[in-house]
Amino acid sequence: MTGKSIGIWGFILTAVLGAIAQPSWAKELSQQDLQDLLRGYSELSPKERAELKGPVEAALARLKKKPASPRAPAALPVDVRSANAAATPKAIDIKKDNDIKTEFLIRESYAPIAYITLDGDLSDNGASFTYTRNLANKFDTFVGKGAVLMAVHGNTNLNYTGDPNKARMTYFNFAPGIEFDTTLSKGTMTGSISAMAGFEAEIQGGGPIPMQYLRTNATYTTDYDQQARIYGLESMWQPWAPDWFIGSSFRANEALGMWVSFFPTLASDYYRVENAGTFDQLKNRDYLWAGTKMSGNVWFDKGFLKPFSFYLRYYYLYDVLHPSHNEVNYFQGGMKYKLTPDGRIALDFRYTNGTTLRTLNWKNEFYTGLTVKIGELQTSGDVPK
Incomplete structure (x- = not known):
């Protein structure tokens, strides 16, 4: 005073x-x-x-x-x-209370972590596409895996001046879209397609976990014969505790310019399978999965290693309703080489092994191909609060 x-x-x-x-x-x-x-x-x-x-x-x-x-x-x-x-108050130049934007995104899938995390631009890969021409039998094969989203996102509580330890929503993202895993060969299309609508919220408060992210996805999955009918509700909790190197990035080696990030989550997915269609591993019943979805990244901000980045994902969930029958145990690790400085076009080399979410299809494959990423969300860290 x-x-x-x-x-x-x-x-x-x-x-x-x-x-x-x-x-x-x-x-x-x-x-x-x-x-x-x-x-x-x-x-x-x-x-x-x-x-x-x-x-x-x-x-x-x-x-x-x-x-x-x-x-x-x-x-x-x-x-x-x-x-x-x-006592008429003086005129004050007050900043607007929110900063809402709309962004078109193309990604490999709905990321296992929140898009609006402080390191969200590093946590998800671009959509992948491959084309093969069989010259002996004269047929083409096209494989595409990706997600197309329209994200409405922004900061809230920009003018907050109250207790910093009181929990409040400081950022949100609403992202409806379509996720696809498609193979087109000999005129036949196989795979899965999901309509999704996800809502994410960044909750900022005090304590040992000063920030956390919550996500809920409503999903509908079918096959390309449109026989399968799978309804789902997916939820996730993701902590941000930089003092413990959780949910954030840290410099691991100054000389190499190496950064490391680790994003653990607690996840719960509920699905109701009314018709399994071509997904042979599913049964027409309810599934309630509980477990974790984790993601990690290593990348470089200088030197000859700057075009390279490495990533891994690991999911482990078990069916609470039928715990002795099903589990999702999924691993994916890979390396990307940036063809553009921002990494939106890159060569991707990855290995996938395990059971996929929603359809329970088994994958054990190496992939080499081109990935394309379009759009970028402004993360909550870009606007100080």
Whole structure:
């Protein structure tokens, strides 16, 4: 508080307490004295005004019942009937309370972690496409795996000045889209396609985990014969605790410019299979999966290693409703070589082994091909809070 504010504060407290404790002094309080008091009141902060509102209005009420001073007009002006009316706040250049944007995205899949995490631009791969021409039998094979999303996202609570340890939503992302895993060969299309709508929220607060991310996806999965009908609700909790190197990036080697990130989550997925269609591993019943989905990355920001990055994903979930029958145990590790400086076009070399989510298809394969990533979400770290 400045010296000027302290002086005003003391003057108002003295005037109010004097009016309450000494009726004879309040009787002689002129309208000019009252206006001087209220003029000083406008220099105080909103919190200080709120604390003084009750005493000042009580003093005004008492003064209205007293005979007016001969030096004062017969009645108090309308604009000094309350402390708030007299204390019009100064104009303040207030920043808008949110920063909402829309972005078109193409990715390999719905990422296993939140897109809006502070390191979200490093946590997901681009969509992959391959084309093969069988010259002996004269047929073509096209394989595509990716997700097309329209993300509506943005910061909230930009003007928050309250308790930093009180939990509040500071960022959100709503991302409806389509995820596909497709093979087209000899005129026949196989694989899966899912319509999805995901909502993510960044919750900022205090404690050992100062930030956390929550996600819920509503899904509908079918095959290309449109026989399968699989309805799902996926949820995820992701902590951010940089002191423990969880959910964040840290420099592992200064000389190499090497960075490492690790994103663990707790996940729960519910699916109702009304028709398994061509997905032979599924049964027409309910599934409730519980476990973890983890992601890690290694990349470089300088030197000859800058075009290279490495990633891994690991999912382990078991079926709570039928724990002895099913589990998802999925591993994927790979290396990308950036063909463009921003890495949106890259060569991808990866190995996948395990059971896929939703369809329970088994994969054990090496992949080498081109990946394309379009669009980038502004992460919550780009706007200080």
